[in-house]
Amino acid sequence: MKKNIEPCYYGDYLHLDKVLGAQELQSEKYGDAAHEEMLFIIVHQVYELWFKQVLHELNAVIDTFNQETVKDQQLTSVVHRLQRVIQIQKLMNDQIAIMETMTPQQFLSFRDYLVPASGFQSIQFKRLEIALGLKRDFRIDFDKQSFYNRLTDKDRALLENLESKPSLFELVDNWLSRMPLLKTEEFDFWQYYKKAADEMLDDDHQTISSNDMLSENEMRQELKELQATKENFDALFDEAKFENLRNESKFRLSHKALLSALFIKQYSEEPIFNLPFQLITALTEIDEQLTIWRYRHAMMVQRMLGTKIGTGGSSGHHYLKKTTESNRIYLDFFNMATFLLPKSALPELPEIVRRRLGFYLQ
Amino acid sequence: MKKNIEPCYYGDYLHLDKVLGAQELQSEKYGDAAHEEMLFIIVHQVYELWFKQVLHELNAVIDTFNQETVKDQQLTSVVHRLQRVIQIQKLMNDQIAIMETMTPQQFLSFRDYLVPASGFQSIQFKRLEIALGLKRDFRIDFDKQSFYNRLTDKDRALLENLESKPSLFELVDNWLSRMPLLKTEEFDFWQYYKKAADEMLDDDHQTISSNDMLSENEMRQELKELQATKENFDALFDEAKFENLRNESKFRLSHKALLSALFIKQYSEEPIFNLPFQLITALTEIDEQLTIWRYRHAMMVQRMLGTKIGTGGSSGHHYLKKTTESNRIYLDFFNMATFLLPKSALPELPEIVRRRLGFYLQ
Amino acid sequence: MKKNIEPCYYGDYLHLDKVLGAQELQSEKYGDAAHEEMLFIIVHQVYELWFKQVLHELNAVIDTFNQETVKDQQLTSVVHRLQRVIQIQKLMNDQIAIMETMTPQQFLSFRDYLVPASGFQSIQFKRLEIALGLKRDFRIDFDKQSFYNRLTDKDRALLENLESKPSLFELVDNWLSRMPLLKTEEFDFWQYYKKAADEMLDDDHQTISSNDMLSENEMRQELKELQATKENFDALFDEAKFENLRNESKFRLSHKALLSALFIKQYSEEPIFNLPFQLITALTEIDEQLTIWRYRHAMMVQRMLGTKIGTGGSSGHHYLKKTTESNRIYLDFFNMATFLLPKSALPELPEIVRRRLGFYLQ
Amino acid sequence: MKKNIEPCYYGDYLHLDKVLGAQELQSEKYGDAAHEEMLFIIVHQVYELWFKQVLHELNAVIDTFNQETVKDQQLTSVVHRLQRVIQIQKLMNDQIAIMETMTPQQFLSFRDYLVPASGFQSIQFKRLEIALGLKRDFRIDFDKQSFYNRLTDKDRALLENLESKPSLFELVDNWLSRMPLLKTEEFDFWQYYKKAADEMLDDDHQTISSNDMLSENEMRQELKELQATKENFDALFDEAKFENLRNESKFRLSHKALLSALFIKQYSEEPIFNLPFQLITALTEIDEQLTIWRYRHAMMVQRMLGTKIGTGGSSGHHYLKKTTESNRIYLDFFNMATFLLPKSALPELPEIVRRRLGFYLQ
Structure with missing residues (x-):
């Protein structure tokens, strides 16, 4: 069985040349290396890696629900994967504390080089929202706008294609x-x-x-x-x-x-409701963790910028706070206690x- | 030196007879013991113990700032104590996850016995808010009201007396x-x-x-x-x-x-700004953690009750969410990045x- | 239905007079109030409250397994309760960070007043260990000894009685x-x-x-x-x-x-293995969290005392570290990957x- | 001032093509894609990104201490950077919970493809240990061996060169x-x-x-x-x-x-000891967090493999547990309470x- 398997070396396996070679400080490029820009880049890259993992899980779950019948054995996997997503979300929420070790002044030392880049341009985050069920119509106005204006044509086409497919929300509703x-x-x-x-x-x-x-x-x-x-x-x-x-x-x-x-x-x-109950609970929790993330993220941006504008040329934390309540997806589960x-x-x-x-x- | 010190026994030292004898289930009293009421009681008692510790720290800090001059050596203590408060706040925020292991249905099995008790009646929490600087005028209407209507005369008098003294906010402003x-x-x-x-x-x-x-x-x-x-x-x-x-x-x-x-x-x-900077940062962080607590607490209540009314006879989570943004105390420090x-x-x-x-x- | 239910007041319901009246500083009694003794007392009281909750859950689980047959519906409760125990354990592990805000010097300012009290005298912790399955024969020598020597007769009798009953380990083994x-x-x-x-x-x-x-x-x-x-x-x-x-x-x-x-x-x-699998996983996790707790606790004691003796008159951290590996209970589940x-x-x-x-x- | 700065696009700035293009599943290559290999890769890549950030901070601190005199203003930076390292370590410790969402059986579905890669081959982790002060002589035997046998010539030369330079331990000792x-x-x-x-x-x-x-x-x-x-x-x-x-x-x-x-x-x-005290405390904490990481990491490996051998062809968790106590660097600070x-x-x-x-x- 192990025949024909080539030996594997840690650094090659993980493609560390790529991953660890992807930190290019703009401040250095303009002759004025800012120590904290490294943190800024790495924190965002880690987020993107976790987004990729979350998408990997969500897409597998969506594939399962896209079948005509979902076998009981598959439901075990579905719940397991959603619970993994929650664990990752909790870690991502705690990760905000690391960004907060950067002072506003340290951020100011390289802010100007990043204009007009913006976290609103994270394609993976938008894919994640769409996969969960946050399609355009449910977004607040600013958020809708940003779909059209801030992305490259290719990225926009990708997202629009995704929006035309059934989201996890719709699939679970059907199920x-x-x-x-x-x-x-x-x-x-x-x-x-x-x-x-x-x-x-x-x-x-x-x-x-x-x-x-x-x-x-x-x-x-x-x-x-x-x-x-x-x-x-x-x-x-x-x-x-x-x-x-x-x-x-x-x-x-x-x-x-x-x-x-x-x-x-x-x-x-x-017994027969055990896994469905866990599924509903997991989706509720994913929504709650996402909401906590939006809220803490908005606070962090406010603390970093006050009422200054962000690199994207807008006062980010206003929009971020608005999305906290409005971009809820599984609110019906959340409110079910009613x-x-x-x-x-x-x-x-x-x-x-x-x-x-x-x-x-x- | 150790002469005359009586031997100490773990359980006596901690008065465990009192602490562990203070869980009286209402549901049991009415003949219908609900398993989760124990959790409900203990979670709240733990919060109250932490509130006592936080007040212990805040009052010591207030005493220091009430002096005419604050010695440099004392500033070390002040910062140390405020940082301890932050650690406790972080734990209290995480503790919400424990309450969330109770399902809405489990809560319903004893909710009716608690009417009209309400977390708004926690005197220590109000003392903590007042000590930090949240006096009546800064509260939202509902919150103001609850000072007069929901407390015993003795408790109200105690809080009103505290409100007449300088808060940490005022003392730090003076300093x-x-x-x-x-x-x-x-x-x-x-x-x-x-x-x-x-x-x-x-x-x-x-x-x-x-x-x-x-x-x-x-x-x-x-x-x-x-x-x-x-x-x-x-x-x-x-x-x-x-x-x-x-x-x-x-x-x-x-x-x-x-x-x-x-x-x-x-x-x-x-050097001379090192401790003052830590003081300002700690107060900002305390405010931020309190805000996170209010927000997560409001979400937890919503998840537990939906739009049902709480034991205090009002739909708690509405009021709680309102206080999240409005009851900020050290917002000027928070916004200073401006x-x-x-x-x-x-x-x-x-x-x-x-x-x-x-x-x-x- | 709500007839005949007396109105409930927050502070009375939680018996806050008892809970918040149970902090008696030894250092104050001997005329030399140490600020940090309050923290020391409250941290321990919070632990004891959590221990009470954990025992509440474990005993309910034990009762279930003591029946001749365990119904499928009951297994849902069992798993739910064990998962709550894990959540509490995680919080207790994080709580160590709060004790660590006390410096060794601060601890020294009241250590002498506590002799010969010791955490080894926590009856609830021993009950918890016994309930999980750590009976005397499995303990390391020092730990065995402390059962006989450090407790009051009444406490010892209580524990010995518990040891004569089937533990959760034995009941799960039978099941x-x-x-x-x-x-x-x-x-x-x-x-x-x-x-x-x-x-x-x-x-x-x-x-x-x-x-x-x-x-x-x-x-x-x-x-x-x-x-x-x-x-x-x-x-x-x-x-x-x-x-x-x-x-x-x-x-x-x-x-x-x-x-x-x-x-x-x-x-x-x-499907039929879903809950049993969760049960096994939960017991493994409880054991792992307990091990992490012992380990971090031992480190904390070492950091607080160095090689000094503790209040119990022994160099606690040695014994604590020994128990980390030896007092494992569900090691067979843990090693099952083999x-x-x-x-x-x-x-x-x-x-x-x-x-x-x-x-x-x- | 902002003249001549080219517009910046989120995905380009973060080189997401590299970072998100670096997950190549071996199991897929051999025709048998294992869902959880993605998690395994991403978890390790995230660790490596954090290692890079930690090295960025440690190297800046080392540069400061390599100067003839360390200015008071620089000490503020040093402490700030070490405290950031601690925050990152705490997150890395919590991240183990994410790896633990992978079951042993899921790991077995791709373990064989990774032979003989091993976490012992992480150059950055060794650099981090060396920078802190864990040079070869202080390592346990197995660990020493792995320096010679498991690395490429280039990697070994790099580490040996680093070992010839003063570590943070030595520099702080001098200071x-x-x-x-x-x-x-x-x-x-x-x-x-x-x-x-x-x-x-x-x-x-x-x-x-x-x-x-x-x-x-x-x-x-x-x-x-x-x-x-x-x-x-x-x-x-x-x-x-x-x-x-x-x-x-x-x-x-x-x-x-x-x-x-x-x-x-x-x-x-x-006042003059405030920052030096924070420096000592931070180094103690870094050592403690590293120890917790080693311990939890060893437990996780044991849970994943039992007594089976790991991909590196050795029973990893034995070695890992040994390093927990022996690879301590700032133990003198830790034991100072003595x-x-x-x-x-x-x-x-x-x-x-x-x-x-x-x-x-x-």
Whole structure:
């Protein structure tokens, strides 16, 4: 088996000549080497290497979901890969602390040489966003603009091609929509659910009304929000209402997918839901880590530049902060707690359903 | 020396009977023990212990700055203690991941028993905010309200008393204002500085104007912001203008303190500025870590509750997110990069000044 | 439902009077308050709170495994709880950085007041070790000794009682041994496995022999270790040999449990093995995190004391370092890679087996 | 000023064609692409990028200490750069968690293609060790061997050349030895110190003798170690004795450097010692983080391979574990707590000395 395998040398295997030969200081080129430009370059190169790895994982996951049926064994891989993505994201978030060892003044010593380069030009980061499901329509205006203006033709074409393909969000939505489990029992289960939800919301109404720490204004506000939650619940049980809210961007998941996800979350301890639950949790976590990254990144840029403009010729941290909340992708999973009921309020599943959620051997 | 010291036993020394006897599950009391309520209690108790430690450090630092003169040796302690606070904050931020191992459904199994308790009732956290400088006037409305309505009379009186004393922010502002260094050289230095700043801003104007990736709207916006930056710079050199902006809450530091801080940041490598620079950096970092904590905390609450109301009878995560940006205390330090110039644009300090920034032995 | 629930106040609910009233500085008592003793106390109290939480999780897991059959739904909880333990362990490891903000000199200012208290007297830590499976016989000599000499009678009795009950290690071993899956196919599978393993070991023999970077001595050493690995493999297929090695403490798991664990690891992507695989991985991780904790803790003590004796009257870091390697509990899981074969070397499972590893619906 | 600066494009600036084109899977080359080989390559490439950054910082620090005099302003940079190294080390330690998302079985699917490459062939890591002060004589045997056998001629020559130059350890030792402060007051101070140390050791003797939790054996052992500590103290005050112990490798620092470092640690709050104290602390921390890295790295290799041999044809984790303790460089700083006395036992410094430790303005 090991025949014909050529001996491998560490440095050659890793192509260290390329990797370690790719740090070219602009400040040096213009005769004024700035010590910290090395850090600036290496930090960005490390990010790009991690982006490549994250894309490697996401694309493999997308390939799996692009098949007609996803085998149970493949779901193990999918979850494993997404959990690896999360580990990498956590490290990338911590890596911001390293960039913050550079003082604003040190950055100023080479900032002018980098104009008009900008982190907005990272193709891999945009690919990563698109793969997860952040297509153009969901971006904030500045972000949309930057797709057209800041990229080379080739890069733009590449991204536009990617946007024409189904993203992980869409594939997972489809996969959830196809889940057969709800069909048979649908009627009874969601009836029961509606009743339990109504009781919970009535309790909440009472809690707010009797909260004498709220000012009149605040109470009005709270009750208004409770009313919105009630309407969301109504939409849960009424597809037409749901589609209306979805058109107003209150939801992004399809109605069926949302119901499947909710069912999985409510009964996550059932064997057959174990991996789907981990999948949903992983996607929620990926979205949360990405949000933390955007937030910390925006703070770091602000600390480095104050209200000065960045190398790209714009005051980056404003745009970055805006994207923090608006560029959420899996927000429906994140907000799903809205619809969850306590275990004690849930119906016992009939034996016949239960059995279908278990293993062959039971 | 060791005479008369009674033998010490680990458990007694740490009063473990008290500490480990303080977990009383409400769900158990009402006959329905919820496994995760233990986690909920312990996570909060650990936070309170860390708050106590942070207050221990902050109060010691405040005591030091309350003296008429702060000795150089004491500044070492001050910086050391603030850096310890940062370490604790980082751990507290990571601790959110532990709370996130509780699923929304697990939380729902005991949420109802906790009404109307709320994290807004943590006296130590409010003390910590007040000690750092977040007095009532700087809080957002909801937060102001909660001071009056949600606390016992005793707790409210305690906090109001604290608010009447100088906070760390005010003490550091005073200390910076008293720094003698600027007096003699003031005129020349800041003249030079103004000229260099003007050149930098003109360059930035050109960078924006020739940035063909900006839409017309964006360019207008960018130039407007540049204009604001210019006005901030003007205020730097004109105390009256500065006071106007300060009255509009554009600055919180006094004019003299801001100039001192800026001078320290520009010449941080001079021995005499080493500790002051570390002090400013530590306060900036404390503010940043607190902001990260607020942000991650708000996200965690949202993930746990969705748009449901919390135990305190309000949709907590809205208020929490609002405080993230508005409750910043040392924002002037954070934004100081606005006014920093690259080393190459700074004047050589005259020998006589330089000498005064060094050690006795030189 | 919410009737009859008394209103809850944050500070009362958390018993903050007890928790925040439990910091009594010995140095203050003897008239010489040391600022850092507060940190020392609080760091230890936080550890004890986490230990309580870890015990809460471990005991729940032990209860589950003490039942005659473990339901699939319960396994979800078990894994979830063990993963929470790991999160807590990671935080505890990072917490060492906070203790390290105390300088040796600061520690010396109150060390003498604590004699002869010692971290070896933490009952909860010993309970945690015992619950995981570190009973007396597995401890190093010093550690054994400290069970008898350093504790109160009551504490000792408590621990001895715990040692008489089955630990998590033993329960998991039993549970793995009971797994029915191997029975039917046993013969064929392990035959095939043996053959594949022999080929792999022959390849390794060749790799070592042709490694001209090894000195003669080293090559002899390497081949000796390969021989030991071969003997371990032989024992895998021969229960009598296995028992011999187990008596020499080369293994701790029973033969059947080890084979089950190995099978699970080899086919972890099969649905029915998903949770068992996560269980094994979690126990491995708990052991690894505990080892990292011991190691970093030993280093911290050394840095704080050098070769000075600790408050317990012994040079703690020596003992601590010794326990790092010797007090491993789930080492068999950790070393299991020894016996793993690449996917490509494994047999295709017969359809009938495969089916039995899947869901009812397939 | 910005004239003549060519526009900069993100991807070109970072040479992403090189960096992202450097992942060539061996498994793919041999027709059998293994998904996880990408992770393996990228993790190692990221490590190499960080090594490059660490070397960039260490070399700049070495350049500074290679000058005849180190200016106070330069010391600020030195400390800043070493603290950046520590931040990078912490991230590298956390990065091990990412490698651990690869299962042993996944690694086995491409292990055979990498023979005989080995992490021992990382030139940058060896350069980093040498720069810090780990020259050949201090290495364990296996490690020494690997310098000769596993490298290309060019690489070996490069390292041997580096070994002929002064390392950071030697330069810092020289710099400490040159510190003038001790000269004048030496006699009195160290006399006083000796007396205080003797008292402390007598107290410790009593603590051990009256520790009835120690067995006879243990007490003998403890007293023996106390005796060794006493002898170390004697050597502190007697250069000849010190040199003897140094020849036995009990110390690595020169006598004068050790005394200077001790003085700095005892009086670290004096302004002039602030940066030197931070320097010593940073080097201690770098050594500790490197040790943690070695330890966790060894554990990771063991978990991945068990007792199997690695790609380099040897059972890597044995060697790795050995290096953990033996390859310590700044152990004298780490163990310095041995010689520290509590503040209360130290002499008041005479006013004339004190003054010389302060600023010009005081």
